[in-house]
Amino acid sequence: ENRATIGRQFFSILGHIHARDAASAPLAAFAPVPERCWQRELEYWANEISKDALEPQPIAHGVIRWLRANPPPEPAKLTVVHGDYRTGNVLHDGQGRITAVLDWEMAHLGDPHEDLAWALDPLWNITRDESAGGLLPFAEAISLWEASSGLRFDADVFRWWEMWATIKG
DSSP states (O other): OOHHHHHHHHHHHHHHHHHSBGGGSGGGGTSOOOSSHHHHHHHHHHHHHHHHOSSOOHHHHHHHHHHHHSOOOOOSSOEEEOSSOSGGGEEEOSSSOEEEEOOOTTOEEEOHHHHHHHHTOGGGOTTOSSSBTTTBOHHHHHHHHHHHHOOOOOHHHHHHHHHHHHHHO
8 A cells, every 4th residue: 555655765765875976975985986887797797697507597698798798888977886776675664654775785886777777677576567666657766766866767778787687686
């Protein structure tokens, strides 16, 4: 019954996280502001796939090759990236108010579209409908994120990160 209320907060909170410039974030003291942040994330997760594979993963490796050959442009703004922002990593009070964002251990500096693609990955949509994260219509989610982050959604960049999120998942 509180899905839409939680959804509006969920995407607004993500936007507020991304409103912070990477260089001014306290995290920058521990994690240098990266160049080619897409490459750092892709190589890390490609290594995890190879390291943890119990059998050959030709489709995953084919997608990884494509992602390497077709990198996204550098982001207009580097931000704090939560790294695991999804519906399972927020707490709410049962009345429609998000009270906490959990699991910050993968936080880093990078492209905010990375978090957006991960949050919108169908893997986390428990309703299995066309909504964004099982919470709101996609366009509304993006509009809330844009309004609270001050950033513009780039569909082409998002598609790259969306494919990356599928491989990460």
